[in-house]
Each structure stands twice: as C-alpha cells, then as structure tokens.
Amino acid sequence: MEVAEEIEYEGLDPNAGLAAGITEHAVMFPVDSIKTRMQVFATSPSAVYTGIGNAFTRISSTEGMRALWRGVSSVIMGAGPAHAAMKELGGGNVAGNRNQWIATSLAGASATIASDALMNPFDVIKQRMQVHESQFRSALTCARTVYAREGLSAFYVSYPTTLTMTVPFTAVQFTAYEQLKALLNPSGTYSPISHIISGGLAGGVAGAVTTPLDVAKTLLQTRGQSTDPEIRGARGMMDAFRIILARDGWRGFGRGLAPRVLTFMPSNALCWLSYEFFKAAIRED
Template identity: 25%
Template sequence: MSDGSKTALSKSTFHFVAGLGSGVVSAVLLQPFDLLKTRVQQSGTNSLSSAIADIRAAPRLLPALWRGAVPSALRTGFGSAIYFTSLNAIRQTAARLSPGRSATAGATPNPQSSSSSLPKLSNTSNLVAGAVARSFAGFILMPLTVIKVRYESTLYSYTSLASAGRDILAKEGVRGFFSGYGATTLRDAPYAGLYVLFYEQSKKRLSALVAPVSSASQSSQTTMMATPHAATINFTSGILAGGLCSAVSNPFDAVKTRLQLQPARYRNMVFGAATLVREEGIRALWDGLALRMARKALSSALAWTVYEELVRRAEVGWERSRGRGEMRG
C-alpha cells in the first residue's frame, strides 16, 4: 500500500472515530429530550406535561429519563460515524471535481482558513452531499432506530435490546426493522442537506464578523483562528441550522414515529399522514416540535463542534508531520 493510500485510510478512520465520539456524546447528554419527544408523538392525547408526569412517577427518575440511552447512543454514534465519514468522502470528491474552486477546496483543506478545515463547496454541492450521506447512514442504522423508538415508547414493554429485536423479527419479520424508512428519509435527507447548507453559510458569515482579516493578509494567507472563536462559531452555526431544519422537517418526524410504533395501523407514509391529520388535525404534524428543535439544535451543534475541532487539530498534526517528512526527504 502506497503512502498516499495509507494516509487516506488513516484520515477516513479518524473521521469515523471522530464522528462516533461526537455522536455518542450528544446522544447521551440529550436523551431526555428524545425520550419526551417520542412520548408526546406516540399519541395525540399525550402532552408534554403528561409525559413528564409519567416519568416522574417512575420508581427511579434518572433511569427513567435516560431510558433508551443505549440504543440511542449506538444509533447516533454509529450513525454520526457513517454520516461524517461518507459526507467527508463525498465532499472531498466533489471538491476535486469542481472546476474553478480555490485551493482550500482540495483534498487537503487548509486548517487555518476559517473556523473549519472541511472542504468549501457550492451551496448545491453542500445540499446534495448532506442529503446523500444522511440517506446512506439512515438506511444502515434503520433497525436500531426502530428499536430505539419502541424502547422509548410506553406502547411496548421491552426489557432489553435483544428482546425487542426478537419480538420485532417474530411478529413483523425483517421488514419490521425498516418501518417508517420512507418518512425517515424524507425527513433526514432534506434536513441533512439543508443543515449542511445553512451551517456552512452561517460559519462563513460569522467567521467574517469574528475574525476579519486585512486585504493584505487576504492576498497572501489567512490567519489562524483561535480555537475558542472557532468552536463558538461552529456551535452557534449548528444551533441556528439545527433549529431551522427541525421546524421544516417535523411533520415527517411525527409520521415516522407513528409508523415505527404502530406499523399495522398507519401502514405507509402517505396513509399514515392522511390518518394522522384526519383523526387529530394538522396540528398533530407538529407534535413535539419544541422538544425536537431543542434536541436537534443542541445535538447537531455538539456533534459538529466536537467533530470539527477534532478534525481541525488532526489536520494541523497531519500538516506538521508531512512538513517534517518533506524536510527529511
């Protein structure tokens, strides 16, 4: 294996590990938001106050609040790992193939150029890359998603992940593990695409406000943005992008939850959406919106900030190692 291939493999492995770590951290910290959202969306009669009352009535409060944390951490952790790895590969390829892009959009972006060391792409490329990467990750992690949602719900009394998997397989077959995939994809693909687009645009504008550079430095090289500034920009951009995209995609999330909890009743995405609106009104499509906006905005911001900071530091290390290697050569 050539040195270039080893370096590419090493970077891909790092992106996978960084995505895994950032996903697990955000999933565990914010599991109570996810749990409450599922409880609110599982039935039109459930409200946030009743969901909180049910949890408070549990013998032990903390385990009740973090019920489903294990499948959530596994799903979000590995989902983030697959997502960030595939997204990076897609964006690196798009950057190399895009004509007229600057040097910072190449295969080895400059970690000093802004708050991010990731490739700089057009709005359309960011939109498509995010949607494709999320659809791919969502398909692979769909079985864990179904188990997670049912584990969080009060409609099922699963005692372990293994028992949940056996029950779904016995009653619904393999198809049961992919309940709601259509609605999930329609929710996640636009969400992820718009998220990357809004996130990158927000970073670009905030970077210009926080770290303006002189025209002289622009003509030569940009300055290293301090880590606190970079992390603040990335986190703020993540909050803004996550909140906006959550509001746009919440109807698909509401239908997806019903499909995964009661597939026999709601059958498919179109029928499920029509049934939900007919029986409970159009407001039901926005059940759990505040919880989802809070959870998604915070989780996306945490995941992207941790991921970007790890990548920034790694890129600096890789550049220094390459420089030392060239000097020895």
C-alpha cells in the same frame, strides 16, 4: 440517534467522532424519549403530555427516571456498525490511503443511505422501548418480539420516510448555518462561539422544519404497539400523513416540536464546531 439527518460526526474524525456522537445522544436521550411519547397517538390520558416539563415530571414521578433512558442501549449498539461501515466504505481503513478527499467525499455522499439502512432497525427498537407502558426492557428481547410478530418489514417500514427527511433537513441546515455564520462572523476566521451559535440554531431550524416527517416516522415505527387498527395497518408515509391529519389536524404535524429542536441544537453545535476546528487546523498545517 435519529442519525441520518445529522452531519456525520464520523466524517470529521473517525474515533473521536464516534465517541462524540454516542456521548451527545446518550446525554440528550431523555429529551428524545419525551419527543417520541409526545408524537405517539396515545389512547390513555396518562400518556398525553402538554410539554417537556410536564412530560419529564410525570414520567419520572410515575415510572422513575430510568424510564427516560429506556432504549439507549439500542442507540449505542447501532452506532458502532454504522460508523465502521462508513469508515470502510470511505476507504478510511486502508493504510496509506493517499486519496483521503475521495474517501471523505464518498463516505459523505453514501452516509445517508447506508447509515439509515443500518440504523433504522435500531431506531425502531429504541422507539418501541421509549413508548408509554412499553413491555420491553431489553433491546434484544424487543428485536426478537417485533420480528416474530411483525416480520422484517417492521424494521424498515419507516426507511423511505427517514430518507425523505434528509433532503430538506440538510438543505435547511446548511443554508441556515452559512447565513448565520456570515452574520455573526463576517471575517470568516475560526470563531468557536459563532460556530456553536450558528450550528445550534441551524440544527434547531432544520429540526423544526422536518418535524412533520418525524411525526410520520414515529407513527410507522411504533405502529405495532398501537391498539388502533388503522394505525397498525399503516403501510407507509402517505398512510401516516393521512392518519395524522384526520386525528389531530394540521397541528398534529407539530407533535414533539420543542424536544426535537432541543435535541438537535447541541448535536449540531458540536458537529459544526468540530468541523470548523479541523478545517482551521488543516489550513495551518
């Protein structure tokens, strides 16, 4: 789950939210794998893909369908700790907590920083396992190897970039959702179809707008498996931007745009639908 950029499922309903988040990311994981491969600056022609269909066909025919799911265990392992931490931080584990609105506000405000700090290493492991010809088949083996070769910093070199993505993603997503919802559902009543469409489109737009930052994040998170000295030496977001611009021009910042948008549309549609459902249910109580 590139998780920090999304509205937290956990903030909607603790247990159902965790299950929904894991399920959605597991289902969409092959698309996320394709996105990662399209964003990596590959030196081998066999690792260059022209689109989602081309990538899916070539990966499944040469490496098998299982290759598209490589790294999914890291997402599942990381979701539990991040969810539990947010719940505890928000006071969700305190029996008889009468100030649930305070807990919800606190959890929402701190979710980005805290969940990213917890999830960033798992995201690094996930992407290291997703790249073309990755030698890793186990998340634990990947974590041990990366730590031994590159140290703890390898798991957090992309953390500032990940946090930077959250601001424009959240702003664009909320603005787009409210505008689309007002257009499709002027009455403001609970309307699942309009919430799904508005949420999906808002997530797609936000995902598209923040793709350049995601390309930089991928470069930083997979730098240790590159044979290019310049990429391996990238120290942060500005280095990543410079390399992307020099290697691929401005179009390089759009790498993986289609699969990224496709990944965010269902996740945000589900999230907004869940949010509107619980909001309507509370009003009826």
